[in-house]
Amino acid sequence: MLNFTLHKKDGYARRATVELNHGKIETPVFMPVGTYGSVKAMTPQNLHDINAQIILGNTYHLWLRPGLEVIEQFGGLHDFIGWNKPILTDSGGFQVFSLSDMRKLTEEGCTFKSPINGDKLFLSPEISMQIQTVLNSDIVMQLDECTEGNASHAEAQKSLQMSLRWAERSKRAFEDLRNPNALFGIIQGAMYEDLREESLRGLEDIGFKGIAIGGLSVGEPKPEMYRMLRALAPMLPENKPHYLMGVGTPEDLVYGVAHGVDMFDCVMPTRNARNGWLFTRFGDIKIKNAKHRHDKRPLDESCTCYACTHFSRAYLYHLHKVGEILGAQLNTIHNLHFYQVIMQEMRDAIDAGRFADWQAQFHENRARGTD
Ligand SMILES: CNc1nc2c(CCNC[C@]34C[C@H]5C[C@H](C[C@H](C5)C3)C4)c3nc(N)[nH]c(=O)c3cc2[nH]1
Numbered sequence: 503m504l505n506f507t508l509h510k511k512d513g514y515a516r517r518a519t520v521e522l523n524h525g526k527i528e529t530p531v532f533m534p535v536g537t538y539g540s541v542k543a544m545t546p547q548n549l550h551d552i553n554a555q556i557i558l559g560n561t562y563h564l565w566l567r568p569g570l571e572v573i574e575q576f577g578g579l580h581d582f583i584g585w586n587k588p589i590l591t592d593s594g595g596f597q598v599f600s601l602s603d604m605r606k607l608t609e610e611g612c613t614f615k616s617p618i619n620g621d622k623l624f625l626s627p628e629i630s631m632q633i634q635t636v637l638n639s640d641i642v643m644q645l646d647e648c649t650e651g652n653a654s655h656a657e658a659q660k661s662l663q664m665s666l667r668w669a670e671r672s673k674r675a676f677e678d679l680r681n682p683n684a685l686f687g688i689i690q691g692a693m694y695e696d697l698r699e700e701s702l703r704g705l706e707d708i709g710f711k712g713i714a715i716g717g718l719s720v721g722e723p724k725p726e727m728y729r730m731l732r733a734l735a736p737m738l739p740e741n742k743p744h745y746l747m748g749v750g751t752p753e754d755l756v757y758g759v760a761h762g763v764d765m766f767d768c769v770m771p772t773r774n775a776r777n778g779w780l781f782t783r784f785g786d787i788k789i790k791n792a793k794h795r796h797d798k799r800p801l802d803e804s805c806t807c808y809a810c811t812h813f814s815r816a817y818l819y820h821l822h823k824v825g826e827i828l829g830a831q832l833n834t835i836h837n838l839h840f841y842q843v844i845m846q847e848m849r850d851a852i853d854a855g856r857f858a859d860w861q862a863q864f865h866e867n868r869a870r871g872t873d
């Protein structure tokens with residue numbers, strides 16, 4: 503089930519509520535990413551504390567380990583991982599294309615070698631829907647082919663047309679499985695505006711509860727991603743959620759919201775945290791830099807997260823230096839909290855009809871730099 507209520511528009515920026523089987527989410531929203539059934543270094547309680555509304559599960563990994571028969575015993579992912587709010591799962595294709603040594607991709611699906619035990623595995627739209635049905639995620643993604651950013655027009659068109667046939671097969675399998683959740687289609691078309699439109703029109707003809715923008719943040723120059731977002735903004739259907747996959751930096755989130763994106767996922771806040779790369783209102787901090795060794799101030803004076811209200815840069819520098827697990831935990835809490843705060847501020851700014859002002863202030867602060 504998915505009910506979409508649009509509350510306000512401010513330019514292309516939108517403020518909405520998406521009601522799912524495991525509850526309502528307020529958009530624009532950032533979705534922390536779980537990999538093996540957990541958001542690394544975060545407990546579900548930590549996620550509640552930073553007001554996370556919805557998280558990503560990882561279809562591909564969970565399919566391989568612990569395997570579906572284990573998750574089936576729990577009635578799905580929610581009870582297995584102890585998260586009772588909404589979960590979105592990707593279809594698994596993006597990883598197969600980018601992770602395992604791909605054997606072959608055919609119209610039927612893709613065959614690949616398990617990176618865990620070398621078994622030969624096969625992923626098709628039908629199998630992806632079966633996996634995501636067992637996971638019982640609130641939002642299911644069609645199986646698509648993420649077209650490479652540097653694809654030629656002909657290659658990109660061929661790829662998007664296969665993804666549209668896979669979209670049709672995904673929807674049919676999703677309905678045959680009587681999946682009670684929401685299925686999203688994924689727009690491809692690489693860096694060609696006409697192909698992006700062809701893909702979007704094809705998905706709208708098939709009919710989905712939400713629409714995702716795929717094939718971006720795949721190594722293309724940032725201006726190219728922004729050009730595609732500008733092209734898509736006026737085309738996106740007003741009456742359903744828009745999800746930009748795999749994006750992005752704080753600046754990307756702001757640019758996406760300004761161009762009609764409602765939902766984002768990205769590994770950056772969690773992965774960068776573990777590498778000591780911390781996001782703050784006034785710019786990024788690399789905590790491994792020796793200049794923080796004696797600094798008694800918190801990361802960000804304006805931040806109310808547990809790390810910033812209890813610890814100094816000096817301590818975070820030390821924890822990172824000695825490789826303490828607590829360092830990964832505190833850095834992750836801070837980065838995810840920061841992402842949630844800017845999303846909350848954007849929701850409030852759109853509600854108040856002052857998104858442009860907020861956007862200008864955001865960029866001014868980020869350019870100020872941290873001393
Ligand atoms: C980074 N740029 C980018 N990502 C992309 C993703 C994955 C989104 N994140 C889900 C994911 C992917 C990995 C890493 C984590 C956990 C789990 C496995 C699910 C997030 C994409 N997924 C699909 N199905 N199609 C795309 O075109 C696509 C394009 C992307 N461009």
Ligand SMILES: [Zn+2]
Nearest residue numbers: 805807810836
């Ligand atoms: Zn903080």
